[in-house]
Amino acid sequence: MARRNRGITQSIGAYTVEKDDSKIVFIDTPGHEAFTSMRMRGAQATDIAILVVAADDGVMPQTIEAINHAKAANIPIIVAINKIDKPGADPDKVMVQLSEHGLTPEKWGGDTICVEVSALQKLGLDDLLGMITLVAELQELKADSTIPAEGVVIEARIDKGKGPVATMLVQSGTLHVGENLIINKVGGRVRALISDMGERIKSAGPSTPVEILGLNEVPMAGDRFIVVRNDKEFKRLLQVASVQDRDQRLHNKLVAHHGLLNDTETNRKDFYVIIKADMHGSVEALSQSIIQMATEEVSVHILHTGTGDISEADVLLASASQALIIAFNVKEDATAQRAAQDKGVEIRSYDVIYHVTEDVEKIMLGLLSPETEELETGMAEVRQMFSFGKTLIAGCYVLEGKIVRNGICRLYRDGKEIFKGQLSNLKRFKDDAKEVAQGYECGISFDKFNDIQAGDIIRMYTTKEIERTSL
Numbered sequence: 001m002a003r004r005n006r007g008i009t010q011s012i013g014a015y016t017v018e019k020d021d022s023k024i025v026f027i028d029t030p031g032h033e034a035f036t037s038m039r040m041r042g043a044q045a046t047d048i049a050i051l052v053v054a055a056d057d058g059v060m061p062q063t064i065e066a067i068n069h070a071k072a073a074n075i076p077i078i079v080a081i082n083k084i085d086k087p088g089a090d091p092d093k094v095m096v097q098l099s100e101h102g103l104t105p106e107k108w109g110g111d112t113i114c115v116e117v118s119a120l121q122k123l124g125l126d127d128l129l130g131m132i133t134l135v136a137e138l139q140e141l142k143a144d145s146t147i148p149a150e151g152v153v154i155e156a157r158i159d160k161g162k163g164p165v166a167t168m169l170v171q172s173g174t175l176h177v178g179e180n181l182i183i184n185k186v187g188g189r190v191r192a193l194i195s196d197m198g199e200r201i202k203s204a205g206p207s208t209p210v211e212i213l214g215l216n217e218v219p220m221a222g223d224r225f226i227v228v229r230n231d232k233e234f235k236r237l238l239q240v241a242s243v244q245d246r247d248q249r250l251h252n253k254l255v256a257h258h259g260l261l262n263d264t265e266t267n268r269k270d271f272y273v274i275i276k277a278d279m280h281g282s283v284e285a286l287s288q289s290i291i292q293m294a295t296e297e298v299s300v301h302i303l304h305t306g307t308g309d310i311s312e313a314d315v316l317l318a319s320a321s322q323a324l325i326i327a328f329n330v331k332e333d334a335t336a337q338r339a340a341q342d343k344g345v346e347i348r349s350y351d352v353i354y355h356v357t358e359d360v361e362k363i364m365l366g367l368l369s370p371e372t373e374e375l376e377t378g379m380a381e382v383r384q385m386f387s388f389g390k391t392l393i394a395g396c397y398v399l400e401g402k403i404v405r406n407g408i409c410r411l412y413r414d415g416k417e418i419f420k421g422q423l424s425n426l427k428r429f430k431d432d433a434k435e436v437a438q439g440y441e442c443g444i445s446f447d448k449f450n451d452i453q454a455g456d457i458i459r460m461y462t463t464k465e466i467e468r469t470s471l
Contacts, residue, residue: 014209019129055089059097085118143206148227149175156280158308164215175204180234183225185245187238188215221280269367272323275305319343370465378402378460392450393443404435412457
């Protein structure tokens with residue numbers, strides 16, 4: 001498992017390097033925090049984990065996560081300390097941080113191989129490849145090339161010219177053009193094999209990454225594939241998988257419907273979204289990032305995900321549920337565009353995951369009622385009680401701000417609130433007044449409340465709505 005440090009990689013790639021008559025296959029997993037599942041799959045699909053740590057940045061949260069995935073997969077770890085040519089690079093600091101997470105470098109008496117490299121200057125790369133070859137020999141990593149092929153899907157997408165395309169890693173056996181593949185409910189006959197160099201090949205042996213054409217659907221990244229050479233058995237297994245998938249989708253709908261009913265009962269707001277992207281890995285990363293944004297106040301419902309451009313069916317589903325459509329590195333066809341305009345469906349296009357999560361947070365905040373803040377506008381002290389006909393009037397002195405007729409007040413006695421309500425009558429001497437300012441006397445009374453005593457404090461306030469700034 002290797003991660004090339006060149007900004008945020010938004011898909012998984014696989015590529016091959018030759019070293020001393022040995023072939024080394026790298027699976028490139030992105031470092032952005034949204035791609036947790038990709039790193040987990042990378043650890044599960046590989047024999048050796050290459051942990052790339054920048055010498056100027058040190059160990060990051062994603063680095064720790066990758067260490068944990070590699071340990072869980074029980075595979076050896078080689079650390080490539082990159083960017084040693086940069087000002088401020090401190091490889092020793094990186095090794096100290098690695099030791100804190102259970103990776104003690106060999107040079108310090110541990111068993112973790114650390115190689116200092118510069119990808120930009122091409123320093124130490126031969127040493128890194130040599131160490132990978134050495135660890136592979138010590139681990140006695142071997143595979144049988146004579147059996148039907150098995151392996152794992154690294155990435156998958158819809159290509160306008162080729163249809164469903166999957167990048168796969170053959171882990172054992174040999175895969176040939178014309179053979180039948182099953183990947184859960186997805187099947188197909190291999191129409192073409194394309195190497196990581198873009199060349200068409202007739203077969204792919206163990207530890208070979210290839211693009212495969214001929215599948216009937218886009219498979220899920222991380223799923224395992226098998227070759228079924230008997231056509232009758234191939235059709236039977238595919239039918240069984242299809243039935244199981246249909247039952248699972250029905251179960252998921254029932255669970256989701258139950259969740260919606262619960263949200264209605266608890267007055268939670270609902271945010272509905274449809275996600276379409278160019279690669280399955282991007283769909284997965286976006287789904288996880290958005291689902292994690294759910295709160296006690298807002299439920300997130302991902303109604304549909306898929307690879308490829310947005311269709312009219314996507315728009316109709318969004319219209320029926322008032323959902324937002326997120327388009328990541330894909331477009332909508334002309335029919336979908338017209339449908340979106342007719343139905344008032346919003347389609348937002350992105351090419352950076354940060355921008356998606358930022359916008360989704362703003363939308364979710366917009367669903368929430370604003371917070372209210374109380375602002376005190378005046379305070380008066382009750383000095384003496386008077387009777388005015390049948391009404392009891394509190395003779396008050398305004399200590400701060402101003403007292404306004406029909407304003408909302410709280411009445412306190414000995415520091416405790418004993419009443420909250422609207423000030424119904426405000427007088428200056430015998431005349432009605434709209435407001436009385438600080439330093440003046442006034443008469444105050446409340447409808448249906450007469451339990452007022454000298455020494456009580458009356459505080460008047462208004463409420464101000466404040467837009468929510470965080471979920």
